[in-house]
Amino acid sequence: MKPQEQEWTWEHMENFFYMSNQEKADILWNCRITELEDPAILQKLIDIYGEGIKATTKDVTMMYLAGWFGYLCGAMHFLSADGCEINPDNIQLQVYKNHRGTMVISFYVNSEEIVETRDREWVEKFYKVIMNPVYKQMHCLSDSNNLLHMWYQATHSLYWISDRMKHSNLLERYILQYEKTVEMFKNVNPSTCMGVNTKKHPYAKEFIFIDNPWNLNDPLPLKPSCCLAYQTEGGHLCYTCPRMKKSERQEKFDKVLAEHSTTN
Secondary structure, three states, X not given: OOXXXXXXXXXXXXXXXXXXXXXXXXXXXXXXXXXXXXXXXXXXXXXXXXXXXXXXXXXXXXHHHHHHHHHXXXXXXXXXXXOEEOOHHHEEEEEEEOOOOOEEXXXXXXXXXXXXXXXXXXXXXHHHHHHHHHHHHHHHHOOOOOHHHHHHHHHHHHHHHHHHHXXXXXXXXXXXXXXXXHHHHHHXXXXXXXXXXOOOOHXXXXXXXXXXXXXXXXXXXXXXXXOOHHHEOOOOOOOOOOOOOHHHHHHHHHHHHHHHHHHO
């Protein structure tokens, strides 16, 4: 084993999936993941989180939440790849503010509730019983969000999970196991598992990479769908937003590059 490589720890789970075995301090609101099937509870989450991110429309709130749930789905794939299982009843969604005052979400799990298993079908059930209904409800509550585009937010989250893993001290076998498990899920489970009827699985969306002005050696992926951040108070199009025109992105690129050359 290389000195810098480690078995997975809860610090890794926090960094990759926003999942913790410690309850957050000053929780603003929480519920069990399984309770999100209740429209009233889901609406409460939308209201509280939307106010916290200063969303001007409910659509932007649900696009943000779709991205958060992508990290939760990633955690399920990771645990499955390591021969573990967690009952969704034992996962709490906790809304809190971090040290910068930003509204964030944590998925709290009692580590004693994680059990060993060789059965990986439980992840498919997690999508069908928990995630599929939640995404469908958010889609029904939205004014113009496309369900596939909401799942693309989860696709984007899965990309960043893999990216963080590759830049971490995690043992390589965990990274390979995780990626193999996600790939197998894409190949074995049709898109209907996620409530969409597309020939191509939402997680199979190919990324387009663009130059990164903050690090020229590390290209950034365009988001597969817009997160609607520009619909928050004082918000704007992200540099990696698919809505941004090439001319606007080039202007932003040149501006950031010039600022960096000035400060260096």
